Each structure stands twice: as C-alpha cells, then as structure tokens.
Amino acid sequence: MSFSDILKQVVNGTEGALGALVVGLDGISVEEFSVSSEIDLQSMTVEYSSLLIEIEKGSQTADMGSTKEVTVIADKAMIMLRRLNNEYFFVLVMKPEGNFGKGRFLLRMSVPKLLKEF
Amino acid sequence: MSFSDILKQVVNGTEGALGALVVGLDGISVEEFSVSSEIDLQSMTVEYSSLLIEIEKGSQTADMGSTKEVTVIADKAMIMLRRLNNEYFFVLVMKPEGNFGKGRFLLRMSVPKLLKEF
Numbered sequence: 001m002s003f004s005d006i007l008k009q010v011v012n013g014t015e016g017a018l019g020a021l022v023v024g025l026d027g028i029s030v031e032e033f034s035v036s037s038e039i040d041l042q043s044m045t046v047e048y049s050s051l052l053i054e055i056e057k058g059s060q061t062a063d064m065g066s067t068k069e070v071t072v073i074a075d076k077a078m079i080m081l082r083r084l085n086n087e088y089f090f091v092l093v094m095k096p097e098g099n100f101g102k103g104r105f106l107l108r109m110s111v112p113k114l115l116k117e118f
Numbered sequence: 119m120s121f122s123d124i125l126k127q128v129v130n131g132t133e134g135a136l137g138a139l140v141v142g143l144d145g146i147s148v149e150e151f152s153v154s155s156e157i158d159l160q161s162m163t164v165e166y167s168s169l170l171i172e173i174e175k176g177s178q179t180a181d182m183g184s185t186k187e188v189t190v191i192a193d194k195a196m197i198m199l200r201r202l203n204n205e206y207f208f209v210l211v212m213k214p215e216g217n218f219g220k221g222r223f224l225l226r227m228s229v230p231k232l233l234k235e236f
Contacts, residue, residue, distance in 0.1 A: 039180075040180070043180060047179050048180070050176075058168075059192040062158070062162040063157075064197075065195075067191070067192045068191045070189065070190050071187070071189040072173055072177065073186045073187040073188070074182040074184060077182045101219075
C-alpha cells in the first residue's frame, strides 16, 4: 500500500478529517492528502514540526523518554502528530468537531503500514 | 471547592494518574497534588509550560485560533495540558498505561470548577 493510499484511508475513515501528511522533522512533507482547502496544511506543518522537536527536547529533559504522540486542540482544528521513526512523523488534521477517537485509532493502526514503505 | 480538592478529585478519579497541577504560563505552579514520586512534576512543568507558549504561537501563525488542549504521550508518561485562561493552565500527568479517556474527561469537567476559584 502506498503512502498516498494509507493517507487517503485514514482521512476518509475519520469523520471531520481535513487532511493527513507524512512529514520529516525538518518540516518538509513527503506525502500529503487533503480533502479541504480550509486549512493550509503546508504552513501548519512547518510550524508544528519545529514544535515536535521542542517537545522531544522537553520530554528528554524531564526524563520521560521519547515522545510518541502529540495532540493539539485549537479553536479551528485538532492536530495529531504520531512519530514514525527518528526522522518522520504522521500528521492528521481534523475539524474541532471531528471524531477524535476514530482519528487516533486509524492513525495508530496505519503506523506499521507506513513503516513498511520506508 | 478549593484548587487542592479539585486536583485530588481528578487524580484519584483517573486510573494511573501520577499528579495534577495548576500552573502559570511562566511555569510556576499555583497548586500541586501528587500521588507518586516517580516523576518530578516541578521540573517537568517548567519544560512544558514553555512548550505551551510555543504551541500557542504555532497555532496563531497557522491561523488555527487559540490552543485549548495539548496532549503529549511519551515512553514513561502521558501529559495533558488544558488552558484555563490567558495566564494559567491545568496539567494532568499519567502513567503510559493510565486511563487516557477518563483523565481527559475529568480534566475538562473540572475546568469550570477551577475557574470559579480565580
């Protein structure tokens, strides 16, 4: 299954999903699938990838081990970031009223599938 | 209901909870309740409060509005941060195998109670 197919599956399976991406820690996206032009996925991702690096530093400093998942709920969107490996992570963007639990479940289920493609 | 009683209620009601705090965006905690010495809540909070400020900047830049909630899942702990107002947020720290959904629910339910105390 290709990156693109996996992203489609997660987005189409999650009520209220706006898009999904596979992104490097440098903020450059490898693959992107979006069903909405409401949100600028690219610019959002650049912002959040640097945050993920900061959060990782924070987790290490606080002796909590490596960060696996980060969720941000803002007024206009929910973002889930799931680490794939040392260099890449998976991002799912949803509407605030989207199905959070379903998105989280599909995101987690797709990690092994995505890792096969690296 | 005092800060301390509300924190106790959330921590005791969440399976796997390690502690809860009310913290200023400057990282200084107002109230703290902990049932474990496994994790240094204070140092952890200082790390994450600066992250919350960064995340807020990211959300604003990405035009997503204000950040309401941030969750970080690391190897050794889960942390939920919920914004109370412009200056304070509520933090719940759990074991990785703790009841995430229950913690999130109790955290949200306690926000109006905490706000009454300001």
